[in-house]
Amino acid sequence: MKFIHTSDWHLGRDFMNYDLASYQDNFLRQILAQIEAHHPDALLISGDVLDKPNPGDADLDKLSGFLNEARQMTRIILIAGNHDGASRLGFAKGFTLPEVNIVTKAAQVGTAIEVPGPDGELGALVYPIPYLSPYQDRAELSTWVDNGGVRHLDDTLKQPASKDDPTPLLAGKPEVLFGAALRRIGRDLERRNTDVPVLAMAHDYLTQVDPDKEVEPLGNLYPIPISLLDEIAGGLKGGRGINYLALGHIHGAYPVDGTEVTAWYAGSPLPYRVSESNEKCTLLVEVDPDHQVKVEKLPLELPYQVTRLQGSIEDLTNPEDSRYQPWHQAFCSINLTETTLPPNAYNRLKAVFPRMLKLTHSQGTLNGTLQSGAEFRELSELEIATEFLRTCGIDTKEDLALLTEIYEDTVGGTEK
Template sequence: MKFLHTSDWHLGRDFMNYDLAPYQDDFLEQILTQIEAHRPDALLITGDVLDKPNPSDADLDKLSGFLNEARQMTRIILIAGNHDGASRLGFAKGFTLPEVNIVTKAAQVGTAIEVPGPDGELGALVYPIPYLSPYQDRAELSTWVDEDEVRHLDDTLEQRASKDDPAPLLPAKPEVLFAAALRRIGRDLEQRNTEVPVLAMAHDYLTQVDPDEEVEPLGNLYPIPVSLLDDFAGILKGSRGLDYLALGHIHGAFPVQGTSVTTWYAGSPLPYRVSESNEKCTLLVEVDPNHQVEVQKLPLKLPYQVIRLQGSIEDLTNPDDSRFQSWHQAFCSINLTETTLPPNAYNRLKAVFPRMLKLTHSQGTLSGTLQSGSEFRELSELEIATEFLRTCGIDEEEDLALLKKIYEDTVGGTEK
C-alpha cells in the first residue's frame, strides 16, 4: 500500500506582510503532480491546512478546489490541526463522497477509515486523530463505546469512579488525551484482528521525553512521549502496533526516534520562518504485506528561500562577496557585528536585501539602546533623535547641529 503524506500548508499565511498566496498555489499544483505520478492509495494531510482563525473565502475556495482535483486521483484523509477546527473546516460538510474524509472532532477518534487495496479488498486501516483541545475534548475521551454501543469509562478512570462521582474526567493534559485516543484505536484493532497495514495520523508534538528533564512547548503544544505508541498506551501489550504514524505540527520533515513505530513529520511545503530549512518535501510511504515501511522524500521546488545572515555592513553590501550574493532575494534576518551601529544601516541593507524582515545588532537590537563595546546605559532624548536621523540617512554635521540647538532651546538643558 502506498500513501502520500503532507502537512502544515497554512493557507492564508503571509510572511511579514508579504503575500504568499501565489506560492501556495504553486505547491498545491506540485502536490497534484506528485499524486498523478505516484498514484498513492490515499493522501494523508496531517493538519494546519488553514492558518487564520477566520479563513477568507479565497483560502477556503483554494482548499476546496484542491480537494476536488485530488479526489479524482486518490482517497483523501485530512485531520484538523491546532490552527484548524470543526468550524473552520465546516465548508467540508458538503463533501459526502467516500474519497474525501475530513476528521475534526474527538468523537471520531477510534473509527478507522478503510482504504481499499488494488484488488478492491481492504488494503489498509487509517486512524485519524485530529488536534485534541485539552479542556474541550477531555469529556469525550474520558469514555469509549463498545461494539454494542455501550459507553465505558477510560481504563485510567474506572478505579476513580464512585457513587459521588460516577463520571470522572481525564486531566486536561495533552499526553493524557493522546493516550486515551490510542486506547480507543487499540480496542478497535483488537476487535478486528486484521493483518492489513495499520496507519494513524495526528497533529501534535511527539518526541522522546526524559522524565528528569523539563521539555519546553513547541508552537504552543506540550510534548507527548512517543513511547506511548509501542503498546497503544497499554491496550495492546506485545502487539506489533502501528506500522506508520503520520505527524503534523513541526515544519521540518524528519523521523521521530524512541519508538518501534515508523513515525515521521512531513513538515510544511514552504518555509514560514527565517529559521526554517530551504529543503521542503512530501513523503511517499509504502507498507508491504510484511509490514515493512519505506519512506521516501519527494522534493518540492521552492519559489523563495529563507536565511539568517551575520556580518559587517561592508561585507553584506559588497556585491563581490560570495558568502552573501545568493541570498539577496531571500527572506532574511540580518545581524550586524560592528561594535557601533553604522550610519543609515537599515536603508543600506534594504537596498541590497529587499526582503529583509529583521535587522539586529550583535550587541543589541537597533532600537538605540546600546552603545559601542559591551556597556549598557539609557540614551538621552537627543541621542535617540540623533540616531534616528542617522538611520534615515541624515548625518550631515550641520543638520545634527541644528537638531542639538532645537533640543537645547526646547528642553532648556545642555547635552553632555
C-alpha cells in the same frame, strides 16, 4: 499500500506582510503532480491546512478546489490541526464523497478509515487523530463505546463510588488525551483482528522526553512522550499495531526516533520562518504486507528561500561577496557585528536585501561572545501584548502560554 503524507500548508498565511498566495498555489500544483505520478492509495494531510481562525473565502476556495481535483485521483484523509479546528473546516461538511474524509472531532477517534487495496479488498486501516484540545476534548475521551453501544470509562479512570458521584474526567494534558486516543485505536484493532497495514495520523508534538528535564512547548503545543506509541499502541505486536504514524505540526521533515513505530513529520511545503530549512518535501510511504515501512522524500521546488545572515555592513552590501550574494532575494534576518551601529544601516541593507524582515546589531564582544544589542523591526501584536503583561508583573510561563493560546484562537499567530 502506498501513501503520500503532507501537512502544515497554512493556507492564508503571509510572511511578515508578504503575500504568499501564489506560492501556495504553486506547491498545491506540485502535490497534484506527485499524486498523478505516484498513484498513492491515499493522500494523508496531517493538519494545519488553514492558518487563520476565520479563513477568507479565497483560502477555502483554494482548499476545496484542491480536494476536488485530488479526489479524482486518490482518496484523501485530512485531520484538523491546532490552527484549523472543527469550526474552521466546517465548510467541508458538505463533502459526502467516499474519496474525501475530513476528521475534526475527538468523537471520531478510534474509527478506522478503510482504504481499499488494488484488488478492491481491504488494503489498509487509517486511524486519524485530529488536534485534541486538552480541556474541550477530555470529556469525550474519558469514555468509550463498545459494540453494543454501552459507554465505559477510559482504562485509567475508576468508576464513580456511587450514582451521586460525578463521572471522572481525564486530566487536561496532551499526553493523557493522546494515550486515551491510542487505547481507542487498540480496542478497534483487537475487535477487527486483521493483519492489514495500519497507519495513524496526528497533529501533535511527539518527541523523546526525559522525565528529569523540562521540555519547552513548541508552537504552543506541549511535548508528548514518543514512548507512548510502544507502551499503548503495541508497536508491531502480532501485526496489529500501528505501522506508520503520519505527524503534523513541526515544519521540518524528519523521522521521530525512540519507538518501534515508524513515525515521521512531513514538515511544511514552504518555509514560513527565516530559521526554517530551504529543503521541503512530501513523503511517499509504502507499507508492505509484512508491515515493513519504506519512506521516501519527494522534493518540492521552492519559489523563495530563507536565511539568517551575520557580518559587517561593508561585507553584506558588497555585491561581489560570494557569502551573501546568493541570498539577496531571500527572506532574511541580519545581525550586524560592528562595535558601533553604522549610519543609515537599515536603509542600506534594505536596498541590497529587499526581503529583509529583521535587523539586529551586536554591540562588540565579551570573552569572544557577541553581545546582544538593538533590534530594528516592527513588533507583532503578540509581542506587544506580551511586553505589556510583563510590565504589569504577569510573566510566568503559564501566563504567557495562555496569552499565546488566546492569541492563536482569536487573531491567528505565526507559531507552528
